Amino acid sequence: MHEAAGRIGALPARLRPAYPGAIVDGPAFPVLCPVGDNLWLHRAVYAASPGDVLVVATTGTDEFGYWGEILSEAAKARGLGGLVIDGGVRDTEVLGRVGFPVFSALTCLRGTIKNPELGGGTPLEVVFGETSVRRGDLVVGDLDGLVVIPAADEAQVLAASQAREDKEATIIAELRAGATSLDLYGMPGGHDF
Incomplete structure (x- = not known):
């Protein structure tokens, strides 16, 4: 959160x-x-x-x-x-x-x-x-x-938090299927490390 x-x-x-x-x-x-x-x-x-x-x-x-x-x-x-x-x-x-x-x-x-x-x-x-x-x-x-x-931001943050959890669930499924965190997050290094 x-x-x-x-x-x-x-x-x-x-x-x-x-x-x-x-x-x-x-x-x-x-x-x-x-x-x-x-x-x-x-x-x-x-x-x-x-x-x-x-x-x-x-x-x-x-x-x-x-x-x-x-x-x-x-x-x-x-x-x-x-x-x-x-x-x-x-x-x-x-x-x-x-x-x-x-x-x-x-x-x-x-x-x-x-x-x-x-x-x-x-x-x-x-x-x-x-x-x-x-x-x-x-x-x-x-x-x-x-x-x-902050109370004024609660609804917005709760929605953003749920979206983040949903995205992480997708990433975890992709990692379990063989993807790399480097590729999923677009970080330099790929397979050349």
């Missing part, structure tokens, strides 16, 4: 599934958490709409486990679509059994506090690396990584 979107929207590669098989697909609901505090995650679970993907920026580099089994169970009960957090999660052995999609930058057992005086919130936008994520943007992720598509 990243290439179908014109090579935009890739989130940092450090964001990985917290357990094998996790996939995410839904509208973004941005969240901002102060360092070592996850109160706004608890609040966001109830502020977001079913299907929404919580896209969480943390405000520091210290390692904390902002999300775990309790929040996964709460978010699953609310029908949310997943979590993407540029921070740590814990209880990863259990998260796969819960089945709520979780993507994070790291795993960390260090717990958090819940202090209403520290700030944070559910802004309309958060930034991950060079990518801005706005409320309602499409978030898609699997084992290969995460991409964010």
